[in-house]
Amino acid sequence: MSEPVDLEKLPRLSELFRFFSAGKHLNRVSEPVLWAELEAQQSAYEALFSALGYELRVDARGFAWFQTQESSSAVNRVTRHLALLFMTLFDYQADAGLPLVQFEQWVIDHRLLDTVHEHHQEVLEAEELDRHALTGIMERAVNYGFAMNDNGAWRLLPAVHRYVEHFEELAAQVDSSEDWLLDTTQTQEPTDAGEGTES
């Protein structure tokens, strides 16, 4: 039997619940007070939210969220746009030689967005994302806890690791499919049947 949860020890319960149930990611960097509270009573919060039917995921890298299975088409679209933006951003930054693991230190300003849009215009506009839309997506990222405003620019938050891992998975799948291709080509060496000489 699980230990009883003392609500007196959870003074920020409603605040955290509102936060998570709005679909936001809680980041240690941007909400250190809430994060400290969550960290101190993590098991209690996990148990309580689980009892309410919510699965609280806490990542030791400093972000937490409510894991949901279903999502609306609007959320899917937002997620897709965020993924696209982050992917183009990461791609550009990688080409610039910046280590992706330090994405939290990047300053995403309008000049950078201009450049990213310019470099990936075709891909972005295939999704009907013009330059102005990128700014909107960044603001949506702020709303969902993937970024925060900093003096007229943005900084990415640790929650973006979720997208990074997804990108890495995709990259690994691509690599593995390439490996498979390599394997299949290697196994399909032409047999020496003595026939098939060139005429």
Place this chain on the structure above:
Amino acid sequence: MSIQHGFQRLVLLGSAGYQRAELPLDDSVSLVAPNNAGKTSLINALQFLLIINQKRMDFGAHEWDKTRRFYFPDNSAYILLEVSLPESGTLVLGCVGKGVGHEYEYFVYAGSLDVEDFRLEDGSLVAQPQLSEHMAARKRLVHTYSSSDFTDLLYGRRRSGRGHAPDFRVFRLENAQDAEVYQKVLTRTLRLDRLTSGEVKNYLLQIFKRDQPDAGINFKNEWENAFKDVNLARAYYQAALNQQQTIDELEQRQEERLSLRGKVVAQRPGIDEVLQHWENHYQTRHQALTRQQSELEQTLGELQNHHGELRVQREKLSGQIEALAQQGRRQAELEQHFALINARGELEQRWEEARRARDEQLTLVNNLNGRELATIDRDIADNHRQQKDIQRELATLHDNLYQALAAVLEPAQLERLNRALSEQVMTLPSQRFELDKQSLREWLEQGDERLDLPGLILELNELEGVFSQRSEQELRQRLTELEQQAQRLADQREAGQAMARTKQDLESREKALKAIERDLEVWDEMARLQAGASEREQALTEARQAQERTEKELSGFQQRFQGLNREIAETAEAVRELERQYEQIDRLRHQRPDQREPLLSLAEQSHHSWLAESAVTLESLAEVFERYQQDCRRILELDRLIHQTLVELRSGGLTKHQNCGSEEEEVGRIVDFRHQLSKEAESLERMARSAVVTVTSSLRDLHGGLLSFEKRISEFNRLIGRRQLSDLETFRISPKRQLGLVWAIEKLVDTAETVSSGESFEIFSQGSVLDDQDLDWARRILVEEGDARSGLRVGDLFQLQFVVGKKGAEPESFDDIDSAASNGTVLMAKLVTGLAMLYQMQDQRHGVRAVCYLDEALALDADNQRSLIDAASEFGFSLIFASPAPLTTARYCVPIQERDGFNHISRRSWQILESLEEAAE
């Protein structure tokens, strides 16, 4: 069984529901009893002797009072632990209830633990008050202790200092300060299955705390303290920067004030001195000017008079010349008029002829006008009567009998009555009237002055009779006269017609006569003119000459007038000016702000030397004095403006020099500061960099603590990695850095190093430390993190992860140890980790075997059990398994029995298990 130093036996007497319990602690034990039979209670009793501090004991959900009552229901409840120590030998550590309030007391005595030592002759247990005496009788010297003393001695914080009191330092730690965390970990070893990941992190941090900063870093305070002066200086600098224009204005005003002060100081003596002579000067000058003015006016007057005379003379001469000229022209005119007449006699003759013709005509006219007097009288009388008739008729023009009768009578009737009342009626012949004298008299007797006609009454007074009966002779004569009159009238009529022509002739002759008379006069005039022509010519010449002289003299007057007027005006102006100056100086003299503070002591105040001319003359006194007063007022105004500007600057943040002296000094310092702004900026930059270095020293310690901890964990992992844990190939603890936090710390530390390395100027040429965006972001992270956690500690910089990898599989990282592997493997991991922590803290030179407890041991397979036993033994612990069924892997198998409602563990019930291999040995 070889005796190892350490725990030997645990005995409970009358405590925790055990009538008597003896548990071996020198080797692994399988404690066998059904669930909730008291296994955990037995082991938990050790907390009283090993943990001692109530706050650090853990009895699960049980309240402390209940716990105390459970373990010490009366004053003969005992918890006893037999230990074997290298220096002290065998000792018994005990805890006995005191009865009242279920309190308890600690005691120690040397010697082995014999349960019978605690029995009285009647078989009951000795009560606490009698314990010492009772044990003394058995040659046991019991030493009692307070809980704090017991703790200190148990953990080696101090040696026993009392006489023969045994030294029962059981836990000899590398560092005595580790006692608290040792107790915590030790508590947890009694329930290893409940060891959590968070506890592992906390315990490790405490174990390795000597490598870490003592206390959490309040980065915000550190930053604020370090930058306090910088912020103050920067605020002041910014205040000056933002108010440069105002400061420049202040400087200008101050310069102006200093100059004016110097000027006033220089001028004041001269003005005062001149003022003394002013009155006299004024009087003298005023008299002189006034006198001069009157003299000039007099001169002017005389000149004007003379001018007037000359003008009159000029007029006269002009008239005279004109008259003479006129005479000349008249003479010429007359000579031309009489060009055909040679002598006066001709005119005289003509006059005579004209006179005669006129006289003749006059006689004719007079004759035509002769008439007899009587006729004229009658004509006059007739004229008068006719005038009266007409006047009366005029008076009754609109209201007379005729009109009244015309209104009531027919025209024919009116005409009859008019004819009846006419003056011709009295001349009617007899055949045209009938007279009834009687009736007529009677009728006329009535009315006196009234005449009553039928339908008409007439007032006769004031009427005159129009008929008077004249005689025939009179009538004939009258008729003859009238006929003569008629003839004369006819002649007169004829003459009248001729009269007009006659009169015209008379008039023309009169005119002719008069013309000739005029000609005669004119001839005489011409003669006179001709006679005086030469004199007249001469007079004319003289007059013209005189006129010329007069004109010439008059022409010079204009200039002389102008000159005199100018002089008079100037003199008047000078008088007015002097008077104006007098009034001005008098007014200024009575309004001297420089005669009171702050201007009175101006010479003692700072001022610039006045180098310009400051001499004051009587003539310039008013102007100079006015300017002087203006300067004084300006100084006062500048005092006010400068004060106001200072207030404005202070409210804008320039408060540093506010209390450093006078306002004057403050102004000077502010102005100097303004001129040094660029240097101040550099100084500020240096201060900021120095502050960064200062504030990062604690961060450096924190970062160093993290590195040190990581190194320690690496060493710890070697310790726990020595044992094979179940099927795990890999098991280690990994401190996963909180990248954002660590980056922020490294950012600040690196910045500090860059700053202090001397490369700063190039790097910071683009901006200052204070404006570095990344630096500020790093600062914000650390400040907010520190605020949220009331300080930054090494433990906040990482999350502990458990890296677990089975054989042939990639290691995985788990935040929670419980989810890292299967139950048995996790138990092993917890055990190894917990015991390794304890091992880490112990002084290996004085190893003492302790115990650790694992509940639900049946969940482990035999291999794991053995492995755990060996691992615990390696770390210096005897492992106690608790399970409903016995485990053959342990050395001892100890069942808990129940008797009379109490649990019971007797030594006799111990079962020692030995493998055949060991037995063969």
